[in-house]
Amino acid sequence: MVAPMVTTFLILFLATQARGQTTNDVSWAKRVDTGSQVVTTMQFYFHDTLSGSNPSAIKVAGPQSSASSPGGFGQLMMIDDPLTEGPDKKSKLIGHARGMYGQAAQNELGLIMVLNYGFTDGMYKDSSFSLLSLNPAMQNVREMTIVGGTGLFRLARGYALAQTYWIDASTGDAIVGYNVTISTYI
Numbered sequence: 001m002v003a004p005m006v007t008t009f010l011i012l013f014l015a016t017q018a019r020g021q022t023t024n025d026v027s028w029a030k031r032v033d034t035g036s037q038v039v040t041t042m043q044f045y046f047h048d049t050l051s052g053s054n055p056s057a058i059k060v061a062g063p064q065s066s067a068s069s070p071g072g073f074g075q076l077m078m079i080d081d082p083l084t085e086g087p088d089k090k091s092k093l094i095g096h097a098r099g100m101y102g103q104a105a106q107n108e109l110g111l112i113m114v115l116n117y118g119f120t121d122g123m124y125k126d127s128s129f130s131l132l133s134l135n136p137a138m139q140n141v142r143e144m145t146i147v148g149g150t151g152l153f154r155l156a157r158g159y160a161l162a163q164t165y166w167i168d169a170s171t172g173d174a175i176v177g178y179n180v181t182i183s184t185y186i
C-alpha cells in the first residue's frame with residue numbers, strides 16, 4: 001500500500017526535477033529544459049582571418065570579371081574559422097565554423113553563409129549546428145537562420161545574432177560575436 005505511493009511520489013519528484021532544469025556545463029552556453037523543449041543559448045566569438053601565411057578563410061572561386069560588381073558579386077570563400085569563448089583569439093577554443101560564404105548580392109554586401117558550427121568543448125563536444133542564411137554584413141546586428149544540427153542539437157531550429165567585435169578594413173580580418181538561441185526536443 002505504501003510502497004506504490006512512495007514510488008509514484010518519487011517518479012513525480014524526479015520528473016519535476018528534470019523540468020525547468022538548467023545545465024551550465026560550459027561558461028559559453030546554457031541549456032534550459034522546459035519540459036516540452038530544450039532551449040540552448042550560447043555566446044562565442046568567430047575569428048575570420050584572410051591575411052597572413054595561414055589564413056582561415058580563402059577565396060576558392062570568383063567571377064572572371066568583377067569590374068561591373070563593386071561588392072565582389074560571385075566571390076566564394078572556404079573557411080575553417082576558430083570559435084572561442086572570449087573575443088581574444090588566445091581565449092579557450094570551443095569549436096570551428098567550417099564551410100563557405102559567398103557574395104550573393106549585386107548592389108550591396110550580402111553574404112550567403114553555408115556553415116557548420118562544430119563544437120569541441122564540454123558536453124557540446126561532437127555536437128554541431130548548421131547555419132544557412134543571408135548575412136547582410138553591413139548591418140550592425142545580423143540575424144541568421146539555424147536549420148538543423150547533430151548530437152545535442154538534433155532537430156535544432158534557431159537563430160544567431162552576429163555583431164562585429166573588431167575588423168581590419170584593409171585585410172578584411174574580423175572577430176565576430178555570436179549570440180545563438182536554439183530549441184531542440186532532447
Ligand SMILES: *[C@@H]1O[C@H](CO)[C@@H](O)[C@H](O)[C@H]1NC(C)=O
Pocket residue numbers: 043141161162163178179
Ligand atoms: C549578446 O549577449 C550579450 C550578453 O547577454 C549582450 O550584452 C549583447 O548585447 C548581445 N549581442 C547581441 C548582438 O544580441
